[in-house]
């Protein structure tokens with residue numbers, strides 16, 4: 001049987017479900033479905049991240065990340081409060097470990113102020129030591145507004161509210177083929193089929209593949225970057241009540257190995273950023289021949305290898321060797337030992353890479369014929385998801401327009 005919906009969102013992560021919520025709120029009379037290939041929503045990036053509600057310190061003022069992080073954070077926290085979902089404003093300290101990183105702190109402070117982040121201030125080495133005995137740095141930034149939440153829980157709640165409101169969430173529904181029809185799309189997953197008047201692609205790690213399956217020629221390719229986490233011992237849990245981050249490498253869209261208390265009561269160290277050889281490569285040794293072939297065929301791979309090669313080697317080493325990983329943690333907290341590290345877990349980021357091999361630093365949305373593709377929604381997209389959703393909903397208003405809805 002073929003079901004028919006006005007709008008179909010592909011991907012049941014936080015971006016897909018927040019988008020479905022926004023579309024449904026604007027057009028309650030229209031039918032809407034989310035299709036998700038896994039048995040549960042929030043199974044990939046949304047369920048394997050640091051759980052940080054970012055404040056907006058890092059992002060280039062004026063960028064989509066800066067604007068949507070600020071707006072999305074507010075909307076997310078309002079939803080979380082309304083729904084009674086656990087969240088804690090634990091605050092964040094960004095630490096410069098070397099004098100050369102002081103300029104990085106200055107730039108972050110400038111960005112924080114330009115992005116309207118409240119109450120950010122400099123910390124001296126002495127203040128760092130007083131705030132968190134054991135933490136070592138030459139200076140820092142205090143970001144009291146940073147919070148934590150369980151994004152998978154938020155996503156499950158979004159799914160529940162959508163279905164209660166008359167929307168449909170199909171899990172175990174992997175989009176395999178998409179055909180353009182005169183009035184929309186015919187989407188198939190094995191034996192099952194759906195007709196949609198308009199589609200939004202929020203497929204995360206597979207978003208470029210879904211875009212290609214829908215006839216687009218995306219300007220970027222998704223390259224998976226695995227981030228490994230180690231839970232730290234109880235001894236450390238008692239000592240680190242807030243988020244502790246290094247000054248990030250300004251050339252990379254990743255934030256560096258940090259310490260994160262979680263809503264579930266753990267303290268995580270991580271994530272690093274190792275190039276993965278499988279889209280859902282959660283283990284260091286995971287590989288997928290199709291992914292390797294895609295990487296080899298991708299024009300941007302040469303540029304990526306040239307600019308990212310030395311860092312890739314360091315991050316791979318951190319993936320394979322707990323001792324190398326420990327070095328990254330010890331930059332912040334020198335007395336952490338191997339005995340403090342628990343069992344490793346991982347998440348995989350969907351990072352868009354341009355055809356020249358450079359890493360795309362901002363969110364990317366690409367419009368097609370009766371379809372909108374969300375093609376780069378890495379961190380802070382969980383924080384920003386409700387604002388991304390509004391932006392996608394704005395753009396979706398004209399998707400069915402016979403003139404403006406064409407590519």
Ligand SMILES: Cc1cc2nc3c(=O)[nH]c(=O)nc-3n(C[C@H](O)[C@H](O)[C@H](O)COP(=O)(O)OP(=O)(O)OC[C@H]3O[C@@H](n4cnc5c(N)ncnc54)[C@H](O)[C@@H]3O)c2cc1C
Nearest residue numbers: 011013014015037045046049050052175204347378381383
């Ligand atoms: C290690 C790590 C740490 C992070 N830390 C943070 C943080 O602290 N704060 C923050 O704001 N952000 C963080 N992020 C980023 C954040 O997790 C992501 O930006 C966000 O979860 C993206 O949501 P999404 O819905 O786009 O993707 P996903 O959650 O990956 O969802 C995409 C969904 O699409 C489904 N799908 C794919 N292909 C198909 C198909 N063909 N048919 C049907 N379904 C399909 C997948 O199964 C998946 O469920 C982190 C990410 C990682 C990996």
